[in-house]
Every structure is written in C-alpha cells, then in structure tokens.
Amino acid sequence: MENCESEIHRDACVGILDHEQLSVIDQRKMESEINVRDRVYCPEPTCSALMAKDKLLKHTNEFFLGAEQVGARKCMVCGTFFCINCNFKWHYHITCDEFRKT
Template sequence: MFSVNGCFHRFCFSCMKQHIEVKLLGGQTASCPSDGCKSEVKMECCAKFLDPKLVDVMVQRKREESISVSDKVYCPYPTCSELMVKHEVLEYTKQFFLGAEQSGARKCMKCGLFFCTQCKVQWHYKISFDDYRRSKGYQNAGDGMLKSLAQSKRWRQCIKCNNMVELVWGCYHITCRCGYEFCYTCGAEWKLKKATCSCPIWDERNIIRQSNVNPRK
C-alpha cells in the first residue's frame, strides 16, 4: 500500500501509478486521489513504482509551477532547453560576462553556452541586439534547418510563443511551456481544458504501458 505524505490516505501501488500517469498525461500534477483531499503526491515517494520518464516529467512540472511566467527563461539550444529563473541566471552570468545586464547576454546554468535573452538565440558577439535583429542572419538563423527537422519529426509549433513541441508520449492535449494549450494533431486551441476540434485525444502507441515500465531498484 502507498501512503500519501501529509494526509496518510492509503492506496494500492497499481491504483496510485495509474492515477499519477493519468494526471501527468493530462498536463497536471498529482495530488491525493481521495475525494476532497489536496495533499501533494511527493515525487521522491512514488519514484520507485513509476517509469523514470514520468519521474522526470514530475520534476519538470514542479519546477515550472514554482516559477512565474514572467520569471522564466529557457536555454535556446535544442540539446539543452534548460529552464531557469531570470534573476538567477543573470547573477550567474555576471561571474563570467562584464555588462551582462545591459547587453542581454546570459550563460546557461546547465550547458554553459552563452545566449541572448532578448533574441532567444545563441549569443551574437560584438553585434548589438538591434543590429542583430535587423540582420539577415537573425531572420534566417536556422529557419530552414529547423523547418526541415520539424517536418520530418512531426513537431508542432506553438502559435503563441513559436516554440517547437515534440510529442514523445502521452495524449494529444499539449500544454506549451508558455501556458498555451492546443491539439498536437491539428494545432487547434484548447479552451477551459476542452478541445475545440474533433481530433482523437490519444493514440494507443503513445501511452506508457505496464509492460514498458522498468521499475527502479
């Protein structure tokens, strides 16, 4: 039996596993399934019976919820995409870059690469923000390659913030990191947690099954 921290309501492991997976696949974090109880399900307590991928999703969701939208900044490098807090990454960058606050330069706290927090691209040395924004290099920076890759990988682009979204597993209800919700199949907006299109909500191939789970020892 699994006991929820804080309220000590008890449930079997299989029921808790299913409850948490359904919540995460729906773009939510998990709380106690007992009617009316709002106790948080701690990630460290349920990691032993969840797929490691789900644990990573829970960690990311908790971190995103703890940071206001106006304070979020993401590393623009596709191989990183680390979520950071604006004032934290600024203070971190000041150790390596003189005039970071005025220039807009930031050093990713994970991969260590520099980027422009205003352009949201890799750092453009010796070129001002305004000059770079007017340049052909900015207008075409990786557009062709990105579009080709997005098409081959069947990625979706959020119409609100233009970030690319890749569905690895789960349902087709997408909640972008900017907060915008849409259908991964057609791109139609979700309103009040409800679809505005008639596309299927999920595909059996994208749902994690018990047989695919490798429990942590």
C-alpha cells in the same frame, strides 16, 4: 502508485519512487513555480532548459562581467551564452537588430 505523478503527493512518495522519477516531479514543480514572464528557455535546440530570469542572471554574472547591462546570459544547463533580449545565441559586439539582419 499512480498518485506519485502528482506533486501534491511527492513527499509521500519519497522512498517509493526512484531518483529519476523524483527529479521529473521536481522539474515540473520548478516549472510551475516560475512566473510565466520570468521564464527563460535556452535557445539551444538540444537543451531548451527552462530557467528563472533572476537565477540565470546570478549564474551568468559569475562568468560574464556586465552581463546584466548587455543582456548576455549563460545557460545553467549546457553553458551556451545567449541574448536575453532576442533569445538567440549570444552575439558579441553587435546589437540585436544587427544580429537579426545577418
């Protein structure tokens, strides 16, 4: 069933593909549904998960008070805190400019 690689045929392929193959298709579908400017990638090289900005913020707010104001985000996959403004690992107490100079 080579058509199973196409997301259009996803529903028709449920029951034919195993769980892992289906999750790959779901992941691709999710990527295509996220607006390019709403995409955020985890800066952790071993993770680099793709997330939607609004979902990521909601997720982070459960762990981090005032996350929206300071730009801190928590990766939904690996749990790494990072900065939405400079997309590096989260830098406590210093601004993005200060962080880049260090």
